[in-house]
Amino acid sequence: MRECANHFLAGEILPVIKLEAMEPYEMGLAIGKRFSAMIERRLEQDPLVRSQLVPFSRTSDGEQLVDDLSATNRNAFPRYWDELRGIADGSGASFLELLLLNLRKEIFPFLPTEVAKARDVNLEAVECSDILVCRPDLTVVAHNEDADVSVEGHAFLLHAVLPHGVSFFAYTYAGELPTCAFGFNSFGVAFTLNAVPLAPSETVRGGVGRNFVSRDLLEAKDFTDALKRIQNPTLSAGHCYNLLDINAKMIFNVETASKQRFTYLQISEAPYFHANMYLRLDVSQVSNDSSLHREKRAAEMPKNSLEEILAVLGDGSDELYPIYMAGPKLCTLVTVVFDASSRTMTLYHGNPAKSSTLQLEISLDSV
Structure with a gap:
């Protein structure tokens, strides 16, 4: 590693965590515990999850969409679903909020038009x-x-x-x-x-x-x-x-x-x-x-x-x-x-x- 990598490894810029021989839920649990404060800050500062996606998930249409997404992804990837549950449990965060964070781009297209416009949801992809x-x-x-x-x-x-x-x-x-x-x-x-x-x-x-x-x-x-x-x-x-x-x-x-x-x-x-x-x-x-x-x-x-x-x-x-x-x-x-x-x-x-x-x-x- 380059000498200047020490700043990264000291956690000053990018924290590094190594986890060994863990089942999915346990790995998620360890990640959640280690980064609980970071996860909460992320949710607090996210411009859409708590202000828009959570309220939408409480409507009849939103609840049905989240149920459908949950069933599909849980059945297709049960190990990764358990991993996400572990992150929520380890961090103390709401599982629903983390689920919405992970599936936000699958939810955005189905937001009511007036809600999306009011919240300035950008359906363009402008990242990377x-x-x-x-x-x-x-x-x-x-x-x-x-x-x-x-x-x-x-x-x-x-x-x-x-x-x-x-x-x-x-x-x-x-x-x-x-x-x-x-x-x-x-x-x-x-x-x-x-x-x-x-x-x-x-x-x-x-x-x-x-x-x-x-x-x-x-x-x-x-x-x-x-x-x-x-x-x-x-x-x-x-x-x-x-x-x-x-x-x-x-x-x-x-x-x-x-x-x-x-x-x-x-x-x-x-x-x-x-x-x-x-x-x-x-x-x-x-x-x-x-x-x-x-x-x-x-x-x-x-x-x-x-x-x-x-x-x-x-x-x-x-x-x-x-x-x-x-x-x-x-x-x-x-x-x-x-x-x-x-x-x-x-x-x-x-x-x-x-x-x-x-x-x-x-x-x-x-x-």
Whole structure:
């Protein structure tokens, strides 16, 4: 690890927790106890859960939707459901609030129009940018993890060693299943995620949630298995996955949507940029000015070396829609680079284009 990683490991910036040989509920319980204060702060500062989603869940329509989502995801992923119950019990948080937090994007499309407008719910996906390159001398997945500013300071790095033979690292948001951001496992599968703005009319009511799918992806044995897990036939909405097969040094970008729609692209030597709009899958989506601006700016910049890639991810020249976000609404929480050649995951806290930015380097063989 780099010397400056000590700031991360001391918990000054990103807390790290390692849990070994625990069943799902016990692992969730341990996470909840360790981060109970962080989870409560997250719920207090979240702009939608308590002000909007909880009241909606108490209406007849909202209650039925939550019941449908609960039945689907509990039946599809009983272990991860137990994990979430453990987080709630360990932290003392309301299980309903954590469930709504984890399924918020499967609920937003069904909010009454007047409520959504009054609360300024943004159905666009405006979070995260990725650059993918796969050639003999440079095989990397580089990712900006963007989020609402209320999320800042509410994340941790989880190193889990599970009893059934898989272990993983996952960047995890307080109160949520690992991970809706990025991670890698002991089978040599790494991934990052991009939200995509599937139109509300395309969303299937009561289907499988994206947080449950990405939790499942942390246990994928190889690319084929990862693709199978991603292609869940009962998805409520859609997502974009950037998959790295660490051992084979192959990268794939996968776009999914409800109703069993998906497409994947194997990345080659040409750098590939993905923000938060579908680029290949033919679906109805919400227009996203931020993504269009980021795509345009990225296309203007060279991306032929790691330094150039980091310069793109650190770019703020478009003041209205920058690639590297610094508020007031959205911010880049962390930048991560998965490098198959050096077999490392490197986290950058701060603008990755600046040499002074704190870094944490973790071996992909450390799981």
